[in-house]
Amino acid sequence: MALKVKIFKKLKEFDLDISFSCSSGRLLALVGPSGAGKTTIMRLIAGLERPDRGLIACNKSIWTDTEKGIWLPPQKRKLGYVFQEYSLFPHLTVERNIIFAGIDSYEARGLMKLFGILHLRRRRPHQLSGGERQRVALAQALARKPGVLLLDEPFSALDVATRVKLRNDLKSLKNQLSIPVILVTHDLNEARFLSDEILPIEQGKKAPDWLSRFLSTWQSEACTDITWCLSAG
Amino acid sequence: MDTLALYLTAKLALITTAILLFIAMPVAYCCAYFRFPARPYVEALISLPLVMPPTVLGFYLLIVMGPNGGIGRFWEHLTGRRLCFTFTGIVLASLVYSFPFAVQPLKAAFEKIDLRMIESAYVLGCSRLETFYKVIIPNSLGGIIVATILTFAHTMGEFGVVLMVGGSIPGKTKVASIAIYEYVEALRYRDANILSLALAVMSYLVLVVVNVLNQRNKYGS
Structure with a gap:
């Protein structure tokens, strides 16, 4: 099972234009500053928003294909979505x-x-x-x-100790799951610990340079939160 | 004491509240969650009975529900009976008059629900309708209770609209507020006082029952 994503959506501040894939049993971390479009990508995968153009497919099932006019509502996409908070009833x-x-x-x-x-x-x-x-x-x-598990900053509202514990649990769970897992996080430590691949995003696009720029700042070890590091210059 | 007028008032308030909750829920849902160009006009129309003098509203209802009005003619064609000066007529008038009192609290309660909770239900496979009765309704109990109280209390105290559309036919359209007015007109203050007290006690008991239900339904904050 694999998730393939190739989407374009015009947002207020910038154009979201990105493509990536994630195969079964792997965890792809989307990292980037606030407002980079990470959550919008998750919402587009979940079918909570529609892209202007693009294709989203999970294994052989096409969830979105704007060229062919295919768009499955969230109810028909077999996926698990963990929100930052408020998702429980x-x-x-x-x-x-x-x-x-x-x-x-x-x-x-x-x-x-x-x-x-x-x-x-x-x-x-x-x-x-x-x-x-x-x-x-x-x-x-x-x-x-689910065929795909989406985790949108699932630990960001937690204290450090709980966060570390849950992170370890998720790591061992990930090894048991045979589905693609997409994680959105601000925390590069978290991304490095959990993911098989990191996809840095800036202004709705892949930004490999941004990551190397960031990592040079990150070498200081004290700086693990992207937002904080950016504001720190 | 005019128990018949009291019974008629309670019957009118109960029927109006039950029907209105049923009608107001989908309307409030559309106003809370759908964005459409005509929304401000529709919402203004829903709220119109709040600001319109009851006698003016009653007058227009009398015209449309009368034998020459659209609704009156349609009703007569359907049932062979007139709509004005009947109990059915005052129920219909009460539905219009109390409509905003049912819609507004429901709309406010629906708007207060976190959108992520609704989206979470969609992602978990619930259709819009399932999400409505499995997630939105159970999380809007406070708003439903307020809508029930307001609609019931408002219908109980209705005077102008009922008088215009229903007149004062004992056992058919003569509700408590009209009976009180007639007692005062005839200088029968003692009878007016008893009926007024009965109406006040009834209103209070309704509030107590609703509050008890509200307490039971609370699942903490």
Whole structure:
């Protein structure tokens, strides 16, 4: 299974024009400063927005092909999407949140065990910590039995300790998954630790030079957050 | 005490509230989530009964629901009966009069829901309709309760529109507010007082019931 993306979309500030692919079992990290178009790329893959031109295909299934007039709505794209926050349904318990993705309670139990959240099954999202919430969100995304997993800054709202723990968990999970995983992050440490490939993006386009420029600044080790480094010059 | 007028008032308020919630939900949903060029005009039309004097609204309703009006003629053709000065007529008039009181709180509640939650439901395979009843409705309970209270209370106290469209036929269109007015006109203050008190107690009890339900439905913040 592989994800192929070739998209063009006119945005307010710049044109998003990018192509990449990611094969099964690999994790591609999209890194770049805020407002570079990373989340828009994820939304285009998920079908939450339409590109002006382009092709998005997962394995043999074409999700978007503007030339042929093909566009599948998000409901028909088998993908898991973990948002930064707010993706869980506050009126449902952890178990019902996972079942919501279309699986039965037996399968949900298996997933909850895998993510170590079985003891939280009767709780509602507001009764969970940030880390627990993101574990539930991951379990919910995988409950969809996705062909692609999209992670849009899933750890950015967490404290450092939780972040490191979840990062390790995701690394071992990634090795068990046989689907392409796309991760959006600000954190180059995170990208380097988790990904098989890093795609630097600036103003909606691939920016390999930007990464080398950034990495020279990053050598200082103290600087791991892209936004901070850029503002630091 | 004119229990018949009280019963008629409660019946009118209940029926109007039930029908209005059913109609107002899809309208509020469209106003909250769809962007279309005519939206400001449609929203202004929905809110018009808020600012229009009830007698003016009642007058126009009387014209269109009368035997020579479009709706009145259509109704007569369909059922063989007149629409004005009937209970059905005052229900229809109440629906128009209380419409913004049902739509506005629902629209506000729908707009408050985080778009990412709705998009998350789409990504998890839910259609728009499924997302509406599985995600939007359960997360808008507060707004639904407010819409219910406002519509019910507003219909209970209705006077001008009902008087114009329904007149004052005992057992058919003579609701409590009209009965109170007639008691005062006839200087029967004691009867007016009893009926007014009954109406006030009824309104209070409705609020208590709704608040209790609201407490039970709360799942924390």
